[in-house]
Amino acid sequence: MLGVLQWFIGLGSTVFLPIVIIIxxxxxxxxxxKAVMAGITVGIGNIGLGLVIDLLSSNLGTAIQKMGEKYGTSLSIMDIGCGVGGHLAFSTTLGISIIxxxxxxxxxxxVLGWTKTLNVDIWNFWYPAFLALVANAVTGSxxxxVLAMVVAVMLQWLLADLFQEKISSFFGYP
Structure with a gap:
């Protein structure tokens, strides 16, 4: 089973994320x-995000290094936002298991009534998935x-339940 999951993830997020969305x-x-159209849209968006990240990384990376040399500092890290974290989080067996x-x-x-929130926003699963990867890397376990991932998604549900009324009234959603 693990081999099948690793093969599926090996297809890349551009392939497996649309399939997961369709399912x-x-x-x-x-x-x-409509399901296929949603999957294709996610796939195209994922490709576009990857292209932008690659473009920024390759072009800005050199500029940042030159700027560091000019001002005598070492700028070895470039933060280009959540796009990299999402791709990284969903490119591993542990990361994709979050779905x-x-x-x-x-x-x-x-079903048990422990939360009122059904979170199907798969893109935002990358936060707990990334946390799971960091926890796994730090502890080796x-x-x-997985426990870090579960705690993070449960925190998302708790916050959604706590702020539902305020968000609902602010945006006018039922």
């Missing part, structure tokens, strides 16, 4: 044509990584 959409009763772990656990919590 989730179908599970929620979306028509096949299944979060959706199953979240659905269980909703996949179990600690």
């Amino acid at each position: 989730i959409a179908l599970l929620f009763g979306v028509k096949l044509s 299944v772990v979060s959706l199953v656990l979240n659905l269980l919590f909703v 996949v179990v600690v990584g």
